């Protein structure tokens with residue numbers, strides 16, 4: 001698997017893609033990527049959302065619930081951004097298929113990228129984001145940072 005490209009949340013690499021136009025640079029993620037071909041992806045940007053953008057969170061569930069239509073993603077202004085989050089997840093999956101990537105390192109606590117944790121108000125709860133859930137059910141190995 002290490003000879004294949006790996007998808008990485010763009011913000012972990014220091015790209016200013018976060019909702020607040022900041023990054024989430026991770027030395028640990030970078031250290032684990034030595035020698036790999038890295039493909040930076042930001043599902044929220046690929047879904048058509050601007051940067052900066054209002055903070056958003058999954059309501060009433062996790063990423064798998066959004067994919068199955070049981071939950072939605074709502075931003076801090078009350079706007080339903082579920083469609084953009086779904087579009088972003090599907091575009092990231094398309095990148096994986098185009099490049100042959102079978103792994104993804106993703107940013108924890110994000111409603112898109114969280115692998116084991118997402119935010120719910122000011123709390124962090126167990127659950128995954130929409131893109132993480134779609135990649136995992138599509139057979140990619142995902143790891144959170």
Ligand code: SF4
Pocket residue numbers: 009010011012017018019041042043044045107110112113
């Ligand atoms: S959607 Fe993912 S890659 Fe984009 S800023 Fe949020 S955590 Fe980072």
